[in-house]
Amino acid sequence: MKKVTYSIIGAGNGGIAMAGYLSHIGYDVNLYNRTLENIQPLIEKPRIGLTGEIEGYGELNLATNNIKEAIEGTDIIMVTVPAMGHYNLAKAMAPYLEDGQIIVLNPGRTGGALEVYAAIKKDYPNKNIVVAEAQTFIYACRATSRTDAHIFKSKKEVSLAAIPANKTLDVINLLKPAYPQFIPARDVIETSINNYGAIFHPAPTLLNSGHIERGAPFEYYTEGITPSIGGFIERMDAERMALGRLLNINTLSAKDWLEETYGAKGDNLYEAVQNNPAYHGLQAPKGLNIRYIYEDVPYSLVPMSSLAKQFNIETPAIDSIIRIAELITGIDFYKEGRNIERLGLKGLQVNQIHEFAEKGSISEEREEGVVA
Amino acid sequence: MKKVTYSIIGAGNGGIAMAGYLSHIGYDVNLYNRTLENIQPLIEKPRIGLTGEIEGYGELNLATNNIKEAIEGTDIIMVTVPAMGHYNLAKAMAPYLEDGQIIVLNPGRTGGALEVYAAIKKDYPNKNIVVAEAQTFIYACRATSRTDAHIFKSKKEVSLAAIPANKTLDVINLLKPAYPQFIPARDVIETSINNYGAIFHPAPTLLNSGHIERGAPFEYYTEGITPSIGGFIERMDAERMALGRLLNINTLSAKDWLEETYGAKGDNLYEAVQNNPAYHGLQAPKGLNIRYIYEDVPYSLVPMSSLAKQFNIETPAIDSIIRIAELITGIDFYKEGRNIERLGLKGLQVNQIHEFAEKGSISEEREEGVVA
Structure with missing residues (x-):
C-alpha cells in the first residue's frame, strides 16, 4: 500500500x-x-x-x-x-x-x-x-x-x-x-x-476577567477555578450533557472526563480540577484577546446553545457566558458564530441530524420546507 | 420647636x-x-x-x-x-x-x-x-x-x-x-x-470571582475594574439610564456621577475609576458571600430589570449578571428579589408609578384590573 x-x-x-x-x-x-x-x-x-x-x-x-x-x-x-x-x-x-x-x-x-x-x-x-x-x-x-x-x-x-x-x-x-x-x-x-474546551475556557476566563486583563499571574485552572466557578461550570456542563442526551450521543461529564483523561478524581468538578496534576503550573493567559473567548464562544458555546434552542432545551449558564462575552467584546457572537443556520441544521429533527452526519445529506424533506 | x-x-x-x-x-x-x-x-x-x-x-x-x-x-x-x-x-x-x-x-x-x-x-x-x-x-x-x-x-x-x-x-x-x-x-x-451600587458592585465582583473567592488581595475598584470590565459596566449603566429616561427621572451616568461626587474625570468609566483618589487603596472583599451579590443583585439589579421588562426595555447586561449570580449562588434572585409584583408596581404606567410615589396610592384603576 x-x-x-x-x-x-x-x-x-x-x-x-x-x-x-x-x-x-x-x-x-x-x-x-x-x-x-x-x-x-x-x-x-x-x-x-x-x-x-x-x-x-x-x-x-x-x-x-x-x-x-x-x-x-x-x-x-x-x-x-x-x-x-x-x-x-x-x-x-x-x-x-x-x-x-x-x-x-x-x-x-x-x-x-x-x-x-x-x-x-x-x-x-x-x-x-x-x-x-x-x-x-x-x-x-x-x-x-x-x-x-x-x-x-x-x-x-x-x-x-x-x-x-x-x-x-x-x-x-x-x-x-x-x-x-x-x-x-x-x-x-x-x-x-464532547468539546470540553467549551466548558473549561470561556467561563473561567470571563469570571476572572479583571486579573486576566491586567496580566496578573495566577494558575488558570487550579487558582482560577474556585468552588463557585467550579459549580458554575458544572451547571454549564449539565446543560451540554442534556443536549447530548437529547441528541442520543455518548458523553461524559467534565468531571468524569478529567478522571478518564488525567486520572483526576474528586467529589465535584472543583475538586477534580484541583487534583489534576496536569493542570498544576499552567498559567493564565495575560489579556482577554484570546481564543478562549474569540474561538470558544462562537465556535463551541454558540453552536451548543443554538442547537439547544431548536429543541427547547434551556441553557441559561451557557447563554449568560455568551452574553457577557458579547458585551465585553462588542461582537454579536450568536449571529456571527456557528448557529444552526450556518451548520445547515435548522429545522432538522434529531434523527435527521444524525442522518446528515452519517450520509452527508438527508433523504426526507426538512420540516421548515414542508407545506402541508 | x-x-x-x-x-x-x-x-x-x-x-x-x-x-x-x-x-x-x-x-x-x-x-x-x-x-x-x-x-x-x-x-x-x-x-x-x-x-x-x-x-x-x-x-x-x-x-x-x-x-x-x-x-x-x-x-x-x-x-x-x-x-x-x-x-x-x-x-x-x-x-x-x-x-x-x-x-x-x-x-x-x-x-x-x-x-x-x-x-x-x-x-x-x-x-x-x-x-x-x-x-x-x-x-x-x-x-x-x-x-x-x-x-x-x-x-x-x-x-x-x-x-x-x-x-x-x-x-x-x-x-x-x-x-x-x-x-x-x-x-x-x-x-x-440613581442607585450606583447596582453598577459598581455585582459586575466587578462576579467578573473577578476567582480572586475574590480565593481571598487574593487586589484593589477592588482600581485593579478590579479593567478596561473591559469598565466597558461592561458602562453598558449596564446605559441600560439603567434608558430605564431612567423612560421613567422621566433625572439621572447622571456613573461616569458623570464619579466626577460630580469625587471630582474624578475620564474619557470613559474605566478612566474615571482610575482617576478617583477615593478608590485608591480600597481592597476587594475576600469571599463571595457578600452584600455586593446578596444585596445588590436582588435589591438593586432585579427591581431595575423587572421594571424594564414591564416596559419592554431590554437589559441584557444587567440580566446576564443577575443570571450568573443566580447560577453561582443557587438562588432565584429574580423571584426572591424586588420584582415589580413585590414593589406593588405591576401593571402600572409611568405616570401611575410617579402618582403612587407622590401620593402613596393611585386614583385610576390598575390596567391589570380593568375589565373592558
Whole structure:
C-alpha cells in the first residue's frame, strides 16, 4: 500500500509540530500558511526541528502560502487553524479539492466538520470529499520558532468522526500508522458535543476577567477555578450533557472526563480540577484577546446553545457566558458564530441530524420546507 | 420647636456611627438590633465612642433588641439594615408604628421605600406614616467594636425622597439640623434608579470571582475594574439610564456621577475609576458571600430589570449578571428579589408609578384590573 501524503494547513503551534512529526517519520508533507511572512523561513529551508516527546527533525516536501499547491495531489489535509478560520479556509480550498481527499479538522470544536462540509458542498455539490474532525488536538505542544516545535505530550486517545460517518473507520485506518491514538466516535455530533474546551475556557476566563486583563499571574485552572466557578461550570456542563442526551450521543461529564483523561478524581468538578496534576503550573493567559473567548464562544458555546434552542432545551449558564462575552467584546457572537443556520441544521429533527452526519445529506424533506 | 427624637434600627457599621453621632450632638436616640448578642454591650453601657471625622462619644437613650420599645414615641426611624432586611423589618415594626412617624431607609437601594411602604400599608392601610429613602449612606464608616465607630468621611450631598413625595421637604427639614447634607429628589423612583451600587458592585465582583473567592488581595475598584470590565459596566449603566429616561427621572451616568461626587474625570468609566483618589487603596472583599451579590443583585439589579421588562426595555447586561449570580449562588434572585409584583408596581404606567410615589396610592384603576 502506498504511503499516504499529507497537507498540513496552518503553521502555528499545532501545524509545525504535526508537519515536523509526520515528515520526521517519513511522510511526504506539504505545509501551508496563509501569511507568507510566517512560513517564509520554511520556504527558504523546509526543515522542522522537534524537541520534547519526539526529538529530531523532518524535511518538508513543500512549504507554501498557496493553497492550491499545498493540497494538490495529497491524500489527507490536516487542518490546524483555529475554528474562526475553518469557513474561509473551506471556501479557499473548495475549488482545488480533488475527489477522494480527506480533510481532518484538528480539532473541530463544535460543528467544525458540519460547517466545512456544508461550505464546500454548497459550491461543489458533486465533489467526493470526506470531512472529519478530532475531538481535541493530539498534542500538547508549542512552536518554539517559525521552524521548530516542542511536543510536551501526545494524548493517549482522541476520538474522531467523519462526514459521511461510514468513512470514519477508513480515515482512522489511513491515519493509524502515524497516529494510532485516533479512535472512532459515532459521528461528528458526538465529537462536537464532547468539546470540553467549551466548558473549561470561556467561563473561567470571563469570571476572572479583571486579573486576566491586567496580566496578573495566577494558575488558570487550579487558582482560577474556585468552588463557585467550579459549580458554575458544572451547571454549564449539565446543560451540554442534556443536549447530548437529547441528541442520543455518548458523553461524559467534565468531571468524569478529567478522571478518564488525567486520572483526576474528586467529589465535584472543583475538586477534580484541583487534583489534576496536569493542570498544576499552567498559567493564565495575560489579556482577554484570546481564543478562549474569540474561538470558544462562537465556535463551541454558540453552536451548543443554538442547537439547544431548536429543541427547547434551556441553557441559561451557557447563554449568560455568551452574553457577557458579547458585551465585553462588542461582537454579536450568536449571529456571527456557528448557529444552526450556518451548520445547515435548522429545522432538522434529531434523527435527521444524525442522518446528515452519517450520509452527508438527508433523504426526507426538512420540516421548515414542508407545506402541508 | 421641640428637638426630634430618633430610633436607629440596626447596630452595624452605619447604625453605630449614626447613633453615636446623633447622641453626641445631643439628640435622644434609641438603638435597636435584632440579635441581642450584638447590642448587649450597649444595653449594659449605652455609650458609643467615635473616631475619625467626628471625635467624641454619645450617650444613648436606650439600646434594645425589642422593636416596640425601640420605636415607641420617636419621631424619626433611621433604618440602617441591609436591604434584605427591609421587608421583614417593616412587618415587625408595622403593629407599633404611630401616626406621624417617619421611616428613613439609609439607603433604600432600589425600591426600598416602595417595598416598606407597601408592606406596612397592606396590613395597616390607615396608619399615617411616611417612608423615605436616601440614595446612598451618608457616611463612609466602620464599626470598630460593638460600641465604637470610625467615620472616615461624610458625603457632601445625599438625595432623599419620601412616600408620599409631598412630605419629602418636611422630612429633609426635620433631618437638617443633624444632617444638612440631605437634598430632595423628585420622588423615590429617582432615588431608586440613581442607585450606583447596582453598577459598581455585582459586575466587578462576579467578573473577578476567582480572586475574590480565593481571598487574593487586589484593589477592588482600581485593579478590579479593567478596561473591559469598565466597558461592561458602562453598558449596564446605559441600560439603567434608558430605564431612567423612560421613567422621566433625572439621572447622571456613573461616569458623570464619579466626577460630580469625587471630582474624578475620564474619557470613559474605566478612566474615571482610575482617576478617583477615593478608590485608591480600597481592597476587594475576600469571599463571595457578600452584600455586593446578596444585596445588590436582588435589591438593586432585579427591581431595575423587572421594571424594564414591564416596559419592554431590554437589559441584557444587567440580566446576564443577575443570571450568573443566580447560577453561582443557587438562588432565584429574580423571584426572591424586588420584582415589580413585590414593589406593588405591576401593571402600572409611568405616570401611575410617579402618582403612587407622590401620593402613596393611585386614583385610576390598575390596567391589570380593568375589565373592558
